[in-house]
Amino acid sequence: MGKISPFRLDVLLAVTVVAVQLIDLLLADGPVPAFGPVLAVASGGVMLLRSAYPRTTLLLSLVGALAYGAIGTPSIIQALPILLGVYTVIDAGHWKLVLAVVLPVLMLSIVGDLIAETRPLREILQTAFLPAGWFVAAAFLGQVSRQRRAYVREVEERAAEAERTREEMALRRAGEERLRIARDLHDSLTHSISVIKVQAGVAVHLARKRGEEPPAALAAIQEASTVATRELRETLDVLRGPGESSQGLAGLPALVERASAAGVPASLATEGAEQAVPAEVGQAAYRIVQEALTNVARHAGPATARVRLAFGEGELAVRITDDGRAQAPASKPGVGLIGMRERVAALGGTLRAAPADDGAGFDVHAVLPLGAK
Structure with a gap:
């Protein structure tokens, strides 16, 4: 199976959040607030922006939760979009936004409960710090995810660097092998071809010295050895480094003439x-x-x-x-x-x-x- 794209994952997450919030509204004690389902769908739909706009997602989720708190009794399920927004923002590296926005909202919520509630202070603090623990957990998971992605990215960069190093080593070894082949060819062939050329030249010289016309075969051998020496030198130049041999279509007439000779x-x-x-x-x-x-x-x-x-x-x-x-x-x-x-x-x-x-x-x-x- 292929990896799920971020947008498809966001769509799946949005549908899940909407479904969970609607179920929580249906199972809650008392009547369902008039705009409760609308807010549940809207706050869940915000998850569609999670990958592309993490900070916007957190702010809109926070606005939805505050709006729901104004028309009904809030629950931890209705705070689920904010928890996901905190996780996303921390995962994206915007932890200062969480401290600047979410932390003051939590503090205001606790202070409001202290002023409005008639329950003992201990019960109020226990009720208030339970959601705070969920927010801390969401921020912690976001930080863990960020570190994991950074580690994976570092491993991939190291693997790419190792691959580049292997390629450089292979190219260097190939260059060393070309140089070795060039030296071997030079040592084994150049000497032999030079001897053939010299011997043919001596035979031609002696024939002319005796007043005889040198055989055509000797002249052909002398010419062929000269060409072979030049082509061998060009081949060695190519082996030693990038280069092109000078032979091409322009050299075909001379090649045909040498074959005839x-x-x-x-x-x-x-x-x-x-x-x-x-x-x-x-x-x-x-x-x-x-x-x-x-x-x-x-x-x-x-x-x-x-x-x-x-x-x-x-x-x-x-x-x-x-x-x-x-x-x-x-x-x-x-x-x-x-x-x-x-x-x-x-x-x-x-x-x-x-x-x-x-x-x-x-x-x-x-x-x-x-x-x-």
Whole structure:
């Protein structure tokens, strides 16, 4: 069950107070005062204002009780609205109002009884201090409720602060982990790529020194190692802190040229009116094409690749097809396709990577929303 709203609770309380006061009037000895039921309904209806206007509730309840005392014999039941008003005002933190209004009224009531009554003083005081005890009890309960709410609020604030602290610790640990990964990648990959680049450069130099034309494969290796070093550096920068890689759609022509130089003839075509592409979409498109061309070089055998960009309404379609083997040879599976799917899913797009419908070659088709955040 959900928590009852304050207004519904006030409605329930008002109905209860009205019912109790009417029953008390019916069960009282003697005739019912002419305006007794009206005052009972009015003083009970004041409870509807309890949550929104606690001080007004107390003052109106007090006026109703005084009016009832003027037309009939008051009882503790008829003082119930005042008791609830005292509780509400103390709970809201307005205890000075109780001292300023209710206490003088009690004192005047006691003095009036002393002047008008012919009973012994002891009986008068006992009769007068009984309602006073109810008022004290109502004020005490109001103070207890106020302290309980303050304690609950403090506990909630502490819990929220603890949650913020946990989030900060998690972010700090994630940052430390990124730095560790960056250091590991730098130590393990940068050296190896640099060695490949140097060796390829030496081979090219020696070939030219002998008057020979360096093989195209060596030039491609040298260029690819240079690009790999730059991209690794960008990746490490992203791991070390917030940043964006410079690779995007603008880097696709050079990527296709490097693939062709490395032995995979590739072409690039664009369809539709070019649109502004968010950086993350351009980066994802570049990585998808890069991974697809790498897979062609690894698994398709002698093949030609075709890269096509199609700008549609609010989306960019990236398609890479080849005419090589449709299935990769049996080997240890890589994570290239998994990485593609994760990139596309993160942007809210779709990806299809499967053998072509005619069975000749492989088809990678990604659709990326241009409104991705």
